Amino acid sequence: MTTFHKVLANNLVANITNYTVWFALTFWVFLETRSVFATGMIAGLYLVLTAGLAIWFGSLVDHHRKKKVMLASSLTSLALYGAAFAVHQAAPEGALTEVGRPWLWALVAVAMAGVIAGNIRAIALPTLVTALVAEDRRDRANGLVGMVSGIGFLTTSVISGLLVAWSGMTGALAFAVALTAGAYLHLRFVRVDEPDPEALRRAAGDSGPGRVDVRGTIGVIGAVPGLFALILFSTFNNFLGGVFMALMDAYGLSLMPVQAWGFLWAGVSTAFILSGVIIARTGLGRNPLRTLMIVNIISWTAAALFTVQSSIPLLAAGCFLWMLLGPYAEAAEHTTLQTVVPFERQGRVFGFAQSVEQAAAPLTAFMIAPLAQWVFIPLMTDGAGADLIGDWYGRGPERGMALVFTVAGTLGLIATVLAWNSGQYRRLSETYLKGARA
Secondary structure: OOHHHHHHHHHHHHHHHHHHHHHHHHHHHHHHHOOHHHHHHHHHHHHHHHHHHHHHHHHHHHHOOHHHHHHHHHHHHHHHHHHHHHHHHHOOOOHHHOOOOHHHHHHHHHHHHHHHHOHHHHHHHHHHHHHHOOHHHHHHHHHHHHHHHHHHHHHHHHHHHHHHHHHHHHHHHHHHHHHHHHHHHHHHOOOOOOOOHHHHHHHOOOOOOOOOOHHHHHHHHHHOOOHHHHHHHHHHHHHHHHHHHHHHHHHHHOOOOHHHHHHHHHHHHHHHHHHHHHHHHHOOOOOHHHHHHHHHHHHHHHHHHOOOOOOHHHHHHHHHHHHHHHHHHHHHHHHHHHHHOOHHHHHHHHHHHHHHHHHHHHHHHHHHHHHHHHHHHHHHHOOHHHHHHHHHHOOOHHHHHHHHHHHHHHHHHHHHHHHHOOHHHHHHHHHHHHHHHO
C-alpha cells in the first residue's frame, strides 16, 4: 500500500467519525427536543463555521507540513469530543431536553467544534495528492478521494442512526473518541515525504510571517487566467444545488413512504463509490476542464428532466446520475487547481474555494424553501402554471416542487453552455495544458 493510500484510508476513518457525530447529534437533538429550530441551528452552525474558517485552515495547511496539520486536526477533535462527552455526562437530569437550557447548546457547540476541526483534512488531502502522486495520475487519485467521500456519505447515516438508537449521544461520542484516537495513532506511524513548507516559501520569495493572507491568495488566483471564473462557476453550481438540499426530501416523500425513500436514497448513494472507481481507472481525459463541462451538461439536463412527470423510476435515475457525475466535477476542479496553482499556495486556494463554494448551497436552501411554499406550489396547484401546463406536467404541491427542479436544471444548463464558450474557459484550459506538459 502506497503512502497516499494509507493517508486516504486514514482520512476515511476520520471523515466517517466526524460526520457520524454531526448526524448523530442532529438525530438525537430532534428526538430529545422535537425542535426543528434546534436541528436547523446545528446545520447553520456547521455551514457558517465551515465557510468562515476555511481560508484560515488553508493558511495552516500551507504554513506547516500536511501530516502535522492532519495530526493536529485529529488531536483537536479528540479533545473536543472528550469535552463533549464530559458535558453530556455532567448535565443535570432533563437539562439536555430543553432548547432554552445552556447545557444543550454547550454540548452542541463543543461537539460541532470537533467536527469543524476535522475540515482541515478536507483542505490538506488534495494538497497531499499534489505532493505524493505523479502529475499524470492525479486525476485518478482525485477520483479515489471522491470515492472515500461517497463511502463516508453512505455509511454515516446508518452508523449514526444505530448509535443513537442504541445509547443516544453516549455511544456516539464514545465511538468518536475511540476512532479519532485510532486515526491519530495510525497517522503517526505513516511516513509522509513532503516538501518543507518554509523552504518552498523562501524559494517563492514569500518571507513574511505565516498568517492568513487573503489578499495574497486572491492575487494568486487572479494571476491564473480563468481561475476565478472556475471558482465562480463551481459556486454557481452549488448555488443551484441548494435546490436539492431544500426540496429533495420533501419531493421524494411526496411520492413514496419514508421507508421506501430511505432505501432508494441508500441505493442511489452507491453512485458516489462507482464514480470514484471509474475515475480511478480511466482518469479525466487530457483536459479535465472539458470533462467538467461535459458532466455539467449531462447533470443539469438530468436535473431539468427527472421531475417532468411524477415517476419514481425517473426520480431514482435522475438522483443516481446526479451523484454519479458529482465526483467528476470535484475531481476535475481539484486536478486543475493542483496543476495551475503553486504547491506552496494550494492550501490557501483550496480553502478560499471551499469558503466561497460552501456558502452558496445553504443560501439557496434558505431562499428556495419559502419561494417554493408561497410561489411555485400555489402556481402549480390552482394558479396560472396549472392552467398553462398542468394537463401534461401535472397539478398540485408536488408538481410545484418539481417545477423548481426543472427551472434550476434549465438555468444550470444555460450557465454551462455560456461558460464552455467563454474566453475564461479557453484561457484556463491553455494554462492547464501548458502546466501539464511542463
